[in-house]
Amino acid sequence: MSEPVTGYIHSTESFGSVDGPGIRFITFMQGCRMRCEFCHNPDTWKIGQKNAITSEELLKQALQYRPFWGAKGGVTVSGGEPLLQVDFLIDFFKRCKAEGVHTTLDSCGMPFTYEEPFFSKFEELLKYTDLILLDIKHIDAEQHKRLTGWTNENILELGRYLSKVDQPVWVRHVLVPERSDYDEYLYRLNDYVKTLKNVKKFEVLPYHKLGVYKWKTLGIKYPLEGIEPPTPERVENAHKILHTADYTGYLDM
Numbered sequence: 381m382s383e384p385v386t387g388y389i390h391s392t393e394s395f396g397s398v399d400g401p402g403i404r405f406i407t408f409m410q411g412c413r414m415r416c417e418f419c420h421n422p423d424t425w426k427i428g429q430k431n432a433i434t435s436e437e438l439l440k441q442a443l444q445y446r447p448f449w450g451a452k453g454g455v456t457v458s459g460g461e462p463l464l465q466v467d468f469l470i471d472f473f474k475r476c477k478a479e480g481v482h483t484t485l486d487s488c489g490m491p492f493t494y495e496e497p498f499f500s501k502f503e504e505l506l507k508y509t510d511l512i513l514l515d516i517k518h519i520d521a522e523q524h525k526r527l528t529g530w531t532n533e534n535i536l537e538l539g540r541y542l543s544k545v546d547q548p549v550w551v552r553h554v555l556v557p558e559r560s561d562y563d564e565y566l567y568r569l570n571d572y573v574k575t576l577k578n579v580k581k582f583e584v585l586p587y588h589k590l591g592v593y594k595w596k597t598l599g600i601k602y603p604l605e606g607i608e609p610p611t612p613e614r615v616e617n618a619h620k621i622l623h624t625a626d627y628t629g630y631l632d633m
């Protein structure tokens with residue numbers, strides 16, 4: 381193995397159970413260029429000089445929890461946006477695979493581009509990535525920009541690329557009243573996702589307010605003030621329009 385690569389992490393969670401199959405060791409990376417109005421981790425946005433760790437050291441920490449992973453678990457790298465530290469990710473996942481550890485990347489897709497040097501690195505990363513959790517924040521380009529500060533064109537292209545190379549993906553969509561929770565947008569999202577051949581699970585994540593205190597702590601005005609989580613009826617409606625129950629490939633993972 382070559383020299384370990386250093387990355388900047390925000391924190392880790394030893395027993396994650398929602399970010400990929402089974403029980404997982406989750407690493408939240410520092411850095412994100414999107415500014416989602418509902419972000420519950422705004423404290424991960426900046427890549428700083430604190431919490432530097434090598435891929436080797438992170439793997440050592442993760443492997444302490446291996447006895448709890450069972451047949452399905454493993455590691456997930458989330459954020460922030462992990463693809464901003466793609467060199468670290470490649471090295472970390474490569475080391476994980478050498479140990480037979482299942483690897484999952486949780487990404488909003490924002491850094492994706494066919495331009496070099498990113499694209500070759502991304503292709504390299506896929507060699508060591510078992511599963512990608514692809515967060516699609518909004519299907520409409522303009523609305524995506526309003527919600528996140530960034531267009532969705534390269535993100536939707538990433539979804540198509542992952543389908544082309546048959547990379548297993550779970551699509552995740554945060555349902556936000558007054559933003560994404562309109563039938564028109566849900567039908568368009570359904571039209572897009574159903575064209576992808578590699579989606580093993582399709583999750584609707586109801587918007588929640590658990591991270592609002594972090595915005596207050598950071599002294600940033602919370603953009604969704606006054607917007608409440610969607611009602612159970614609207615969540616059910618989204619599941620129906622998106623046919624989420626049809627995406628059962630995850631059961632075999």
Ligand code: SF4
Pocket residue numbers: 412413414415416418419420421422424459460461488528
């Ligand atoms: S992509 Fe994730 S970390 Fe970045 S702003 Fe959006 S929710 Fe927050």
